């Protein structure tokens with residue numbers, strides 16, 4: 001079975017690492033069919049700290065092919081990926097293309113493969129925010145519509161897919177590959193020296209990540225969010241590994257940040273894991289971090305009106321606070337005042353999702 005795995009942006013790397021580990025284990029155990037895999041990086045993320053560092057830390061082999069598309073508008077970026085991915089498929093003719101997550105690289109490569117009649121497997125299928133102003137939601141809906149195998153990370157995803165008319169036989173609940181990688185590296189991450197490097201003491205700081213265009217490209221909203229943060233820093237220090245896009249917008253709009261916001265470059269995987277697991281709480285608009293905090297048992301306030309990952313709300317430690325200044329401050333202070341809540345691991349977030357994905361794929365191709 002010849003497969004091509006696709007990565008493009010930061011959150012893809014952790015998911016693909018779990019799959020590549022499972023492919024290795026499958027081949028080492030001499031299970032049939034033997035899998036040969038090629039890794040394609042579209043180059044959507046290209047900064048050392050947004051990309052290369054993850055390959056080293058997660059011990060993923062360097063990509064076999066890098067399409068080097070870089071940044072651009074959605075149309076330009078998606079089109080560039082498609083133009084450069086098509087010749088790769090024509091040359092290598094894989095049986096299967098595996099895409100993960102919901103970034104532009106995901107839909108671009110799924111679409112090229114589907115049109116060439118190559119089977120597509122989508123890992124992390126069926127997540128829905130029901131908010132079509134989010135580019136990722138468009139990417140999710142479209143990728144799922146053209147995939148042959150839909151591998152879901154949480155129970156509710158299947159229902160979303162069935163409602164969109166996707167046949168039940170295509171859907172497999174396998175669990176969360178991002179959590180495989182977290183559980184595998186947690187011990188290693190504990191050795192990270194990031195706390196002392198940033199002058200932080202366990203549980204005496206919060207972590208912020210913010211990069212969604214809907215939050216950072218609107219100057220009024222960005223001011224509102226940092227108004228809340230400056231208020232929060234009166235009670236606790238906030239560490240902010242800053243995404244390149246957000247950095248540009250803060251500088252462009254001259255937004256004043258409190259001195260107690262500790263800015264740093266985007267962190268590598270192990271440092272970030274350590275930083276989050278030792279934090280008092282996390283403020284974020286990321287998708288994956290909502291899941292990681294749930295597993296680490298760290299309270300998470302999500303600066304969005306909705307989430308495509310509802311199990312982090314029902315089972316986990318996540319609360320949606322939207323972008324309203326007062327609400328963000330109120331929920332942060334509640335945590336600082338000792339508010340706690342019961343939480344548990346969502347179903348099948350057990351470190352074995354990658355294995356289950358490979359099992360599904362090989363059974364499919366053995367038929």
Ligand code: UD1
Nearest residue numbers: 009010011044045046047050071072103104135136244245
């Ligand atoms: C992308 C994903 C988003 C994911 C995020 C993780 C889409 C539509 N969005 O958003 O779902 O949560 O990755 O980070 O695919 N830039 C750099 N260096 C880089 C990469 C980006 O400077 O290595 C800057 C560029 O100015 C670029 C901007 O960041 O224009 C945005 O990058 P892009 O890949 O378009 O989207 P993200 O906001 O990173």
